Amino acid sequence: MFRKTILVFIFAFCAIAIAAQTSDDETKVLDAKIKNAIKGFKGDVWVCAKNLDTGKDYALRADEQVRTASTIKLPIMAEVYRQVEAGKFKWDHKLTIPAFDPGGGSGVLKEFTPGINIDLKTAVIMMTVVSDNLATNLIIETITADAVNKFMAELGLKDTLSMRKVGGYESGGLSTALKEDDSLRRFGLGRSSPRDMVKLLELLENGKVVSKEASAEMIAILKRQQYKTGLGRNAASGVQVASKSGWLDRLRSDVGILYTPGGRIAMAITVDNMETANSNIDNPGIQLVWKLSEILQEALSK
Template identity: 50%
Template sequence: MWAAPFLAQGSEAQSLEVRLREKIAGFPGTVSLYARNLDTGREVGIDPDRRVRTASTIKLPIACALAAEVEAKRARWDERLVIRAQDKVSGSGVLADFSDGETVSLRDARTMMIIVSDNTATNLILDRISADRVNDFLQSLGLTQTRSMRKIRGDGTQLKPAEGWSREGEKPESKRFGIGASTSREMVRLLEMLEQGKVVNASASKELLTILERQQYKDGIGRFSGEWRVASKSGSLDALRSDVGIVYTPHGRIAIAITIDDMPDIDYSPDNTGLKLINELSKMLIAELR
C-alpha cells in the first residue's frame, strides 16, 4: 500500500496523520483521504490530491450540476424522461426494471440517482444535460480535477458499449478512470460549498443535502449513522470502494472523502474490507477533527 502524507495544522494534525498511516499500514490497496471540520477548519489528508476513480461518487457532482441547470432555467424538475429499452443498464437502481416507455420526472430521477445510486437514472440525466455541461459547471466552481467521463455501462452482468463521452473522457489518459475522476480534497471542497449554499441557492442546496441523508448505502462513513446525521454518497466498483459525505456532530460538521482502490479481492458484500476500513478511518477523523 502506498499513500503519500499530507500534514495539516500543527502537532495535533501531524499526530492524527501518523495514526491514520498506522491504521492503513499493510492494507492491501491504495488509500486517498481528506477530511475537514467545516466549523473549526481543522483538516487532515493522506494523498488528498491524487486523482482517483470515483465510481458512483461522481453522481454527487452530477446532481449539483443538474440543480444548477434547473436554477438557470435550462431544465425543469417536472420534466418527464422516457425510459427506453436502450436506456436501461444493469447494476444499482430500480429504473432498469420499469416497463419500456414509462416516464420519470427529472426530480425523481435525481433522487433515485442519489438514494439508490440508480445507474439508469444517471444516464437519463446525462442524456438530458450532458457530461460536458457537468464538467463546465465543475470548472466554474474551481474544481479542475473532478470530471464526468461518460455514461455508465452497467455492471459485470451486462456491460454495454461505452457512450456519452465528455471531451475530457475522450482523452486517452482519462480512460482509466471509467465514469468519473476526482480527488479527495475536491470532493470535500464540493461538499463544503454545498453546505455553504455556494453550489446552488440555499434552498436547492438544502434539498440536495437532505436527499444525501436518505442515501441507502451506508456501509462506509454512515455505518454508525444511528448516532449522528450523515449526508453521503458512496461508490463501489470491482477493487474500489469510496465514500464522500458530511457527518453532523456536536463538535462540528466533518466533511470526509475516502477512496480505497487496488484491493486484490472483488467483494460486493457489506463486509468488504475496504468498506470496513472507510468506517474505521471515518471514526478516527470524526473523533479527532474538533
Template identity: 30%
Template structure:
C-alpha cells in the same frame, strides 16, 4: 443548523480560526496512516472540520477512479440549471429500453416506456445510485455542461468521461481508460460535498450568502444525500450518534467497483459539520459484502476523524 446560520457561522469564524485553518492535523494524520498502512490496497483521504478549519490529508491530491461518487457533480449541475431556470425539478424525462443499463439501481427492471420527473431521476441517482437514472439525468443536463461546470468549480483533476455502462464518445483524455467513468481527487470531491453542506452555489470567489431559493435547492439535494441507501462506510460506526427519529445526520454518496470502494460525506457532528472524503482502489478484497475490508477501513477512518475533532 440551517444553511444560512451555517454560512454566517463560517463567515464570522474565519479570522478567529485562521491559525487552525493554516495547519493540518498532523497527529490525526499519523493515526490514520497507521490504520491505512495495514490495508491491502491504496487509500486517499481528505477531511475538513468546517467550523475550525482543521484538515487532514493522505494522498489527497492523487487522481483516483470515482465510480459512482462522480454523480455528485451531476447533482450539482442539476441544482445550477434549476437555479438558472434552464431546468425544473418537474421536467418530464422518458425512460426507454435503450437507456436502461446494468448495475446499481432499480430502473433497469421497470417496464418501458415510463415517464419520471427530473427530481425523481436525481433522487434515484443518489439514494440507490441508479445507473439508468444517472444516464437519464446526463441526457437531460448534457455531459459537456457537467464537465464545463466541473471546470467552472476550479477542479483540475475531476472529470466525468461518459454515461454509465456506455462507451465513451468523441475525443477523450488519454487517461480515460485508466479511470473508467470518471476521475477525481479526495480533496476535490470534498470541495463538491462542502458546497452542498454549506449551500454554496456561488461562482468561485464570490461570497454572497445563499438566497431563500438557493436554500430550497440545497435542502432538496441534502434530503437525497441523507437518505442514501448504502451506509457501510462513513455512517457505519457514526450512525449511533444520531438518536432522533428524523433524517440521518450523515449525508453521503458512495461509489464501488470490484477493486474500488469510495465514500464522500458530511457528518453533522456535535461541534459542527465535518467533511470526509475517502477513496480506495487496487483493493485485494473484491468481495461484495458489508464487511469488505475497504468498506470497514473507511468506516474506521471516519470514526477516528470525528472522534478526534469532536
C-alpha cells in the same frame, strides 16, 4: 505603558505559538492513527477531511486524481440543479425508461416497464439515494457530461470530470475531455480528488452551489442515502450523515458530511487497487473506509 504593551504582545505571541504547537501535535497523532489503520491494507488509500466549523483538517494524498465510481453522481446532481435554476429544464421534465440500457448494476429503474415516464426530480433522487445507474444515464443524456465538467471548473474543482454514461466506453454520453484524451478511460465513470470532493461538500453546506435553496435541497437528498456501510455505518445517535458512496471491482469510496456535536465534518475517502474484488458488507475496502471515518470523526470533532 510601553512595557505593558510589550508584555501583552509577548503573551499573545506565546499563546499563538502554544496553540500552533498543540495543533501540530494533534495532526501528528492523527496521522499516526490513520497510517496505523491502513498498515497492512492491500491497496491504495486517499483521504481528505475538514471540520467546517473549526477549520481543522487532515489530508493523505488528497490532491491525487482518483476513480470516482458513483461519487461522480454528486457533481452530476449539482449540474441538474444549475440547469433547472437557469430555466433550461423543469423538475417535471419527463424521462422515458428505455427497452435497454447498458448501465445495469445498482438501482431499481431497470426493473420498470419500458416506455414508462419518470420526472427529472425523481431521477435525481434515485441517482443519489439508491445510486440508480439507469437514472444516471437518463440524466447524462439530458444535461451532458460536458455541462457537468464546465460547472465543476467554474466552482474551481479542477480535478473533477464526468466522463460518460454508466456501462463502459461504448455506453455513450462521452465527454469532450474523454474523446480528446484516451488516457482518461482508466478513470471509468468519473475522475476527481478527495480535496475536490471536500470542497464541493463545503460549498454545498455553505449554500454556494447554484443557490442557498438549491444547496439545502441537495444536502437533504444526500441525507436520504440508503448505502451507509461507509461513512454512515454505526453512526452515533443524533449524528446525521449526508453522503454519496461509490464502488467498483477493487474500489470503494464515500464522500459526505457528518453532523457531529463537535462540528460538521466533510470527508472524502477512496480505497482502490485492492487485491480481490467482492461486493459483500465485509469487503476490506469498505471496512477501512468505515474505520478511517471513525478515526477522523473522533480527532476532528474535538
